[in-house]
Amino acid sequence: MTGYAELAKRFGTPSYVYDLDRVAAARRDLLAALPEQVELFYAAKANPHPELLRELRGGEGRRCRAEISSTGELAAVLGAGFPATDILYTGPGKTEGELTEALTAGVRLFSVESLGDLRNIGAVASRLGVVADCLLRVNSASASATSSIRMTGLPSQFGFDSETLPELRDRLLDVPGTEVAGAHFFPLSNAKDEDSLIGEFRHTIEVAARLQAELDVPFRFVDIGGGFAAPYAVTGNRPRYGALRAALEDSLDEHFPGWRGGEVRIACESGRYLAGDSGTLLVGVVNLKESRGRRFVILDGGINTFGGMSGLGRILPVSVRPYDEGAPYEQIASLVGPLCTPGDVLGRDVELPALAPGDTIAIPNAGAYGPTASLLMFLGRPAPTEIVVRGEELVSVSRIRHVRDYEPAQEL
Template identity: 70%
Template sequence: MTRYTELAERYGTPLYVYDLDRVAAARRDLLEALPEPFSLFSAVKANPHPEVLRVLAGGDGRVCRAEISSLGELAAALEAGFDAAGMLYTGPGKTGGELRDALAAGVRTFSVESASDLEHVGAAAVAQGARAQCLLRINSASASATTSIRMTGRPSQFGIDAETLGEVLPRLREVPGTSIAGAHFFPLSNASDEDSLVGEFRNTLAVAAELEREHGLPLRFVDIGGGFAAPYAVPGERPVYEKLRGRLEDALDATFPRWRLGEVHFACESGRYLVGDSGVLLTRVVNIKESRGRTFVILDAGINTFGGMSGLGRLLPVAVRPEGPEQAAQIADGTGLSASLVGPLCTPGDVLGRQVDLPDLRVGDVLTIPNAGAYGPTASLLMFLGRPAPAEVLVRGGEVVSATRIEHRRSEVAPLDGGAPRGGGPA
């Protein structure tokens, strides 16, 4: 019986297991891959478990800050020990209430997506007698990498189109309660290799320098985004970028030579790279059936458990990690199964992978989906069909340090006018 099988027997399935030592290793590797003055933002959305965030927050003197986009993420980051003053609040739909509460908690840096977004931030800051430092998120018209998930260069709710910056910048400079501190870029996700990643960073730095030169964009702080690769729900190893620091320093010297004097501060951000390889999802085979020549392996985990892009058909297929040489041989030589992995939900969309290579299986067997530490329960359809959330177990040094489950409950909601809830319908 493997360690994972033991945990599945002890806590049941579906079950996430997160190794905190691997979170710490990913944090260390990425910080060491970046030039020394860089800041690193950890995207809370990737895995908001408080123990995972506590490791990412560190406390070892190395700069790791929280990137948040909701009051829930703000609360989780504060609980984990992140400093509110160092956080970056992002997102295209910041409400007045969110901005008020974030400013009251001490958040002072915001990524803004448009002129009106900046005005909303400014109005909230003025109401509290504060001043918000704002990074203009730029939707660049150009790109470098072509084999990754593009996040820029097309119509989007994210960012100010670079070609319009010269026209809108005078208006942006005059928004009360704000100061334009710099720019925020996020051109791609999951770069295919280090050359693609470096090429995109170089392109981003060149665009930033051009916008500063042509339009006078203030650049005291520049977030050049992420794109760090990590396998997702398939076997594989997280890359270690051994040459990235030197190549980034060369690119900075070429575009922003004053960075070494501290006149411009740079940052990167990451979600999946920091937490992805720390987690595995354990799920049990509930049934195996044949339908018109195809095999379906029905699991107790579906898109309500692991919905994060796989349930939307964007990152199919997942793959399982063999737990021994016999299983590995069956997958390698094709003597196992080729089947669709589906969940228990009453919807045809509950598919985790199609034509997945599997070992020979029986009802009751436990499968291990590796590299599942990012975009797990909180990126899934947790409440669909009323099934309980998966348990989440955290280990350090091989020992269990936490075992919890997200619980949902319905609570009373007071009207915004402060009066008692009115009858005649659900609160």
């Protein structure tokens, strides 16, 4: 790949560099870990860059579908070539306008978070003269994995509490414009190891089968979620899941015996695993400072550039990869950005090589939850440049720009 130093010099910092070869490798690895019949959704929120979306959709053979949660993401995935029939629309706050746009575009598969959400979808679908297939998102009362980031089992705006679904059955099946097509689960994120991931999937499949029996509704589609792990803004490699395929096949054979023949379609979803290790964030050193015994490296990009998780304190500290792979780490300091807020911290107590103003550092595994998950408009600083490469080939260079549109005066 073109050297980071050369790219930083040519296009400036802060900059993201995305390598499409690594995106393709992640898609290939994850699809290889899943049974042939299992479909894979890419969560566009992880990185909706057009080049990454096109790469993840793929060409011939098994391709990713798209999971979205807004009309902005809808436009992005349609623009990248995903057909509307390959899209799953999710989220707890779907508005009438959003639903109208999605259904008009041809989207027919929706994840439903509540009875009210289902009725909203049905009202718009009925007005447009179509029927929406709806997956009941399930907030299961129990779980398998005891570690990782739990996404179920607690009071939440996401999904139906599993214990309430049987009593809601008749009302769920009686919403004009909709058909209950199956269930959607997302019980955890970033499983600590393959055993934890397999255990959670087995539990989810068992719950899905039990729910199908309790509701007495034949499921045509079951999305069992994700939880695939990947390093985020730290050094490391994506795990390979060598035992997952056989474990899923065994569990699905037991609980959904017709799945191999298409009696019920099974899907998984992933965001960070597919996009994360494709990206490297290049940030420039603006200043060095010491305060009361602590060192600070002040950068030209902070949580306005990489704030999706760093701003929530969930990835501190990040790690830094020096250009010279043999360069020793010579100091420990906090990496802070240029914003006028003490919350603009990318990492505390980070091991760093010797640095001086004008140097550039590289943060690895930063391909997910970057610019579009950051405080891009805060203080009016420009968005980072996004550089896309494929091996040695420079594919594109772009930057998100914000433009204020005024309503015509006569409409005020």
